[in-house]
Amino acid sequence: MAGTSNARTALTVLGTVGAVGVGAAVWGIGIERHLYTVRHHELRVLPQGAAPIRVLHLSDAHMAPWQHRKQRWIASLAALHPDVIVNTGDNIGHVDGLDGIRAAFAPFRGIPGLFVHGSNDHVAPAPRNPFKYFLGPSEHIPRAQNMDAAALDAFLTDDLGWTDVNNAAGSLVVKGLRIDAFGVSDAHRDWDRLEDLPPAIDSLGAGADLSWGVTHAPYRRVLDTFTDLGADILFGGHTHGGQVRIPFSPKALVANCDIPLDQARGLSAWTHDARTVPLNVSAGIGHSIYAPVRFGCRPEVSLITLRAR
Template sequence: MTRADSPARTALTVLGTVGAVGVGAAVWGIGIERYLFTVRRHVLRMLPPGAAPIRVLHLSDAHMAPWQHRKQRWIASLAALRPDVIVNTGDNIGHIDGLAGIRDAFAPFRGIPGLFVHGSNDHVAPSPRNPFKYFSGPSRHVIEAEPVDVTALDAFLSDELGWTGINNAAASIAVNGLRIDAFGVNDAHRDWDDLDALPDAMAALGTGADLTWGVTHAPYRRVLDRFVELGAEALFAGHTHGGQVRIPFSPKALVANCDIPLDQARGLSGWTHGGRTVPLNVSAGIGHSIYAPVRFACRPEASLITLLPR
């Protein structure tokens, strides 16, 4: 072997190794990890003294397609966690016929109090996108996206399950003898949020709440800041998918598809504004777009948050 052969062989070896790692990562992310559903558990002490614990099941970004039976069965199995209340932060639908799968997945939650807001895919079906464009900032809107039947979705969530929609609205629900006031907005990623409507909506509820929550699909800073100003004691969001593809063991997502800090794009953290710090739970979500069927170092998840007395 000549000296010239050695660098060439080394380069080929490096290229082969890189290629093998890339193929292995793709096989893992597409064929394995996107099915490794997990429950992310947290504990928060925010209830009045002597109150019974409250188990909050936070569901987000199911992006359901009718053929995704494994996902449907896993979501349905979460009823075994015996949640006391469910917070759904949108993007339930992932296909024009996705409501059929949502019906099967959510059926065991019928009668459990719940709150929900919309993501854009509750209104329009997903469309193909270049995933590398997410590195240049939040994604742009597809003007000619196919509409889905959001009226049928809301009828199922409200009339059949008994959940309360709080899209640019506020409502009170009773959970374990406590009154929870919650306000929320429609998808801020599409600029459908109407933050100016919330003060009057909250005022109409009157006083006397034991807890106050803010709920949004997309955790944009303007929304989270306004929620804190309005007195929210806990914040719930989705949308980011936790980055969906992450560097293993890194505390930061690579992208968030909104302006939230990348180290807060998944999990429980604190959102600070105006001298107050409020717990913020951003769910990495259960699904993914049918046009980007991959998860890497970011398992699909639901959150179970147990609230205990202060």
């Protein structure tokens, strides 16, 4: 009798664990990855008397051509009336994903913007073992299929009018304020050329009201250098917020870079050499087509309202 009872208890436990696992998979794959949300923040960083500036931070769309629901949701964000857009890369998630990006971003035409690249703006994603992310940042896939990065850049610059700050710097005027921005290409692939930034920034001349540092992958070396170069706000993506998180936990399980896990999503503060600046890391809108899941980490954009000090 005791043996039979123990066997029944073990089967009940196994059945419960299995049901929870199936339920979590159904939620993460079938539901949460489509629960797009806008994360709102406020920062008091503008000169006294300045009008508020609404910054829409987009990241990691990983667009595939069949993802029409995602395309419609991104397009609807124009109704938020952002004053400027910061795009931290990984826009394309499939070799034919650019058409989806064109449809999603078309309503932003004429809104000032900045962008940098993630690796998937250049090369297609590939299947990976998700458990390897717990061992450190992912390795590069040799012989990955090339994306049409030139066509993406032509759309973002020529059609939308955005400024390319991949290992470069540029200026925008937004509501009468001059914003200087500098950025790097994907640091996860070691495409960042931080040594190019000081002369690029110097070429802009003095007189900026605000300075932004923009990166796809928020590696410490990049954030530290941006802080040293005088950035007033830092923007990053890449982490997907961990993509799968323990619900309500302040820390991601993984970040796929060396940023502290409690700073892998949302607004926080970055300190280097006694200087502290705001850092916003977007958990992003999408996911690799080979890992179609979000759990405890809804797909998102950030709407950051900058106000006078």
